[in-house]
Amino acid sequence: MEQDEAEMTEAQEAARHASARTARASALMQDYVELIDDLLSSTGEARPTDIARRLGVSHATAIKTIARLKREGLAHSKPYRGVFLTAAGHALANEVRARHRVVVDVLKALGVPPEVAEIDAEGIEHHVSDATLAAFEKFLGRS
Amino acid sequence: MEQDEAEMTEAQEAARHASARTARASALMQDYVELIDDLLSSTGEARPTDIARRLGVSHATAIKTIARLKREGLAHSKPYRGVFLTAAGHALANEVRARHRVVVDVLKALGVPPEVAEIDAEGIEHHVSDATLAAFEKFLGRS
DNA sequence: CGCAAAATGTAGGGTAAGCTACATTTTGTT
DNA sequence: AACAAAATGTAGCTTACCCTACATTTTGCG
Numbered sequence: 001m002e003q004d005e006a007e008m009t010e011a012q013e014a015a016r017h018a019s020a021r022t023a024r025a026s027a028l029m030q031d032y033v034e035l036i037d038d039l040l041s042s043t044g045e046a047r048p049t050d051i052a053r054r055l056g057v058s059h060a061t062a063i064k065t066i067a068r069l070k071r072e073g074l075a076h077s078k079p080y081r082g083v084f085l086t087a088a089g090h091a092l093a094n095e096v097r098a099r100h101r102v103v104v105d106v107l108k109a110l111g112v113p114p115e116v117a118e119i120d121a122e123g124i125e126h127h128v129s130d131a132t133l134a135a136f137e138k139f140l141g142r143s
Numbered sequence: 144m145e146q147d148e149a150e151m152t153e154a155q156e157a158a159r160h161a162s163a164r165t166a167r168a169s170a171l172m173q174d175y176v177e178l179i180d181d182l183l184s185s186t187g188e189a190r191p192t193d194i195a196r197r198l199g200v201s202h203a204t205a206i207k208t209i210a211r212l213k214r215e216g217l218a219h220s221k222p223y224r225g226v227f228l229t230a231a232g233h234a235l236a237n238e239v240r241a242r243h244r245v246v247v248d249v250l251k252a253l254g255v256p257p258e259v260a261e262i263d264a265e266g267i268e269h270h271v272s273d274a275t276l277a278a279f280e281k282f283l284g285r286s
Numbered sequence: 287c288g289c290a291a292a293a294t295g296t297a298g299g300g301t302a303a304g305c306t307a308c309a310t311t312t313t314g315t316t
Numbered sequence: 317a318a319c320a321a322a323a324t325g326t327a328g329c330t331t332a333c334c335c336t337a338c339a340t341t342t343t344g345c346g
Contacts, residue, residue: 010196010197013197013198013199014196014197014198014199015199015262016261016262016265017174017197017198017199017265018199019262019265019266020170020174020265020266023266024167024170024266027163027167031160031163053153053157054153054156054157054160055156055157055160056156056157056158056160056161106253107275107278110249110278110279110282111278111281111282112274112275112278113274113278116272116274116275117275118159119158119159119162119272120270120271120272120275122159122160122162122163122270123162123163123166123167123269123270124267124270124271126266127263127265127266127267127270128263128267129259129262129263131255131256131259132250132255132259132260132263135250135253135254135255135256136253138254139253139254
């Protein structure tokens with residue numbers, strides 16, 4: 001019994017870490033999709049160079065990651081023609097942006113300075129599950 | 144002017160992303176240190192196999208990461224003799240644990256179910272800056 | 287138009303973190 | 317003491333993400 005419980009806890013902890021690893025792995029994809037969506041709606045085009053500059057990486061890195069986005073069906077592009085999102089990519093962008101906004105708002109509501117809230121939200125948002133997001137929304141609604 | 148402001152915003156965004164990347168990179172080290180500290184205080188020893196099982200990775204992966212901890216001055220060990228933390232490692236573990244607890248408490252205070260709070264905190268805690276942590280503590284203190 | 291600058295793409299290298307498979311050492315049991 | 321099982325360590329492979337350096341294509345301007 002005790003052993004069963006101990007193993008259960010251990011398995012749960014392993015699952016927690018696995019979950020965090022998965023979130024870390026998809027965080028970059030989400031950042032790219034969100035940024036591409038921003039660029040498309042604000043300037044009409046998303047060029048690798050702009051993406052790279054906004055993310056603070058070299059354009060070579062951006063191009064490689066964009067290739068991965070394409071492989072995963074989130075974006076498409078033709079050489080020298082800018083990047084566009086697929087329906088899946090666009091949907092993901094919307095989800096991510098909504099989550100981002102809620103996280104920033106919650107942080108600010110808790111007294112975190114706005115600039116700091118923006119910075120921290122960038123990392124936090126990728127680890128906020130649906131259940132937590134729902135709680136955040138409820139909290140904001142009645143605060 | 145407008146250009147300066149635009150560049151400023153762009154640089155800030157790049158910095159935000161750089162910051163998130165750094166946090167992601169150190170998250171794993173923190174997880175290891177926290178876990179090793181837990182194992183040492185609860186069972187008196189931290190063996191690679193136990194660490195691997197608790198993190199949900201193969202023992203080979205755990206051993207490689209422990210080698211990195213040693214390289215970074217956070218831990219030390221001799222072959223077949225378990226892992227121990229340096230003073231720096233121990234200090235980091237305490238910091239990380241405190242942050243973890245505060246994050247879990249804040250999530251719960253916001254209405255996130257306890258089990259979910261534990262899971263999400265595992266990822267979130269690594270992105271909580273000192274300023275945000277301070278705000279969280281203040282919030283908990285008066286809630 | 288033609289040419290230089292900007293953007294894009296490609297090649298190749300580094301580190302980190304994961305894995306499986308195999309080798310070695312230690313532990314524990316008979 | 318000897319042997320099997322468990323733990324530990326090593327080797328080698330994969331993928332991701334970052335970089336610099338170089339090649340190619342497009343763009344824009346004189």
